[in-house]
Amino acid sequence: MIQVEGLVKKYGDFQVLKSINFTVKKGSVFGFLGKNGAGKSTTMNILTGLINFNSGKITFDGLNFPENKNQILKKIGYLPENPVFYDYMTGEEYLHFIAGVSGFPKGSIKNRVEELLHQVKLTDAKDRRVGGYSRGMKQRLGLAVALFNHPQYLFLDEPTSALDPQGRLEMVELITELKDKSITVFLSTHILSDVERVCDEVCILDKGEILLSSSLEELQKKYIQPIFDITFENDCAKVAEELKNLPWVEKVVQEKRNLSLYAKDLEKAKRELINQLGKLDNPVVNYQIRQGNLEDIFIRLVNYNDII
Numbered sequence: 062m063i064q065v066e067g068l069v070k071k072y073g074d075f076q077v078l079k080s081i082n083f084t085v086k087k088g089s090v091f092g093f094l095g096k097n098g099a100g101k102s103t104t105m106n107i108l109t110g111l112i113n114f115n116s117g118k119i120t121f122d123g124l125n126f127p128e129n130k131n132q133i134l135k136k137i138g139y140l141p142e143n144p145v146f147y148d149y150m151t152g153e154e155y156l157h158f159i160a161g162v163s164g165f166p167k168g169s170i171k172n173r174v175e176e177l178l179h180q181v182k183l184t185d186a187k188d189r190r191v192g193g194y195s196r197g198m199k200q201r202l203g204l205a206v207a208l209f210n211h212p213q214y215l216f217l218d219e220p221t222s223a224l225d226p227q228g229r230l231e232m233v234e235l236i237t238e239l240k241d242k243s244i245t246v247f248l249s250t251h252i253l254s255d256v257e258r259v260c261d262e263v264c265i266l267d268k269g270e271i272l273l274s275s276s277l278e279e280l281q282k283k284y285i286q287p288i289f290d291i292t293f294e295n296d297c298a299k300v301a302e303e304l305k306n307l308p309w310v311e312k313v314v315q316e317k318r319n320l321s322l323y324a325k326d327l328e329k330a331k332r333e334l335i336n337q338l339g340k341l342d343n344p345v346v347n348y349q350i351r352q353g354n355l356e357d358i359f360i361r362l363v364n365y366n367d368i369i
């Protein structure tokens with residue numbers, strides 16, 4: 062278990078992390094979410110010992126960090142956002158190189174490399190130069206590096222954000238397989254559908270503060286509610302302004318002719334919305350009530366429109 066209490070990080074006068082608290086349960090996949098600049102990489106860099114922090118307490122399985130840094134780092138694997146390789150080496154050579162520099166027992170290297178290449182599905186590409194790998198393949202090679210020493214804790218910084226849908230799917234599948242091996246995964250991302258697929262716990266960081274920390278299941282129970290999606294014949298910015306002011310409306314998100322309405326009082330919304338729409342001079346061409354997902358929760362909690 063990782064416990065973070067009152068963690069503060071400052072750069073000069075700028076407080077990047079404003080006394081944050083969270084717990085990562087053993088064996089869970091912990092989704093650490095936030096917009097660009099929220100402080101995700103800073104938190105990961107602190108937890109993986111790359112940078113210091115100003116105040117607060119961090120423990121890994123009850124062991125204080127950084128007092129027991131060397132002991133703790135042995136249990137950690139880290140895949141940075143943009144892993145860097147020697148492009149002239151093949152995937153297999155690169156893993157042998159990593160084994161050498163990390164002091165892995167010589168007699169076991171060959172087997173471990175083979176095992177990892179198989180695990181990250183690069184066996185067929187092991188003799189190709191890394192320079193010719195796709196981004197997805199490079200991320201998977203980076204994952205193999207992070208997994209080399211059988212870590213108990215794996216930190217993945219935006220592992221899917223630069224990938225195409227196929228690459229993302231492959232990475233998410235690999236993370237799901239790690240869950241079965243009881244590795245605790247700390248996954249920083251802003252791709253909400255990936256979080257929904259693979260995470261057990263979710264923590265939302267916004268401007269250096271934790272907005273919410275909960276299991277995905279609780280979050281869905283508490284926040285997921287139906288959403289009214291309406292398409293108009295014409296741009297509906299004016300309609301959105303009018304609806305926003307109604308007492309039973311929580312939030313309205315509008316783009317061109319489309320509008321999504323989140324209701325404070327669902328029963329009232331079901332009855333009143335139709336009446337309101339009938340009074341407008343902008344005809345409705347589509348109206349549906351849809352079950353919300355994690356993206357909708359985010360839109361309600363923070364303005365995530367710029368990243369989704």
Ligand SMILES: Nc1ncnc2c1ncn2[C@@H]1O[C@H](COP(=O)(O)OP(=O)(O)OP(=O)(O)O)[C@@H](O)[C@H]1O
Nearest residue numbers: 072075077095096097098099100101102103104219
């Ligand atoms: N070395 C530094 N010196 C000064 N400010 C920094 C430094 N590193 C990060 N910051 C600032 O701290 C804030 C948080 O940055 P961080 O990289 O942790 O965010 P993030 O949530 O990981 O965002 P992204 O998704 O863009 O990587 C940003 O405002 C950033 O400009």
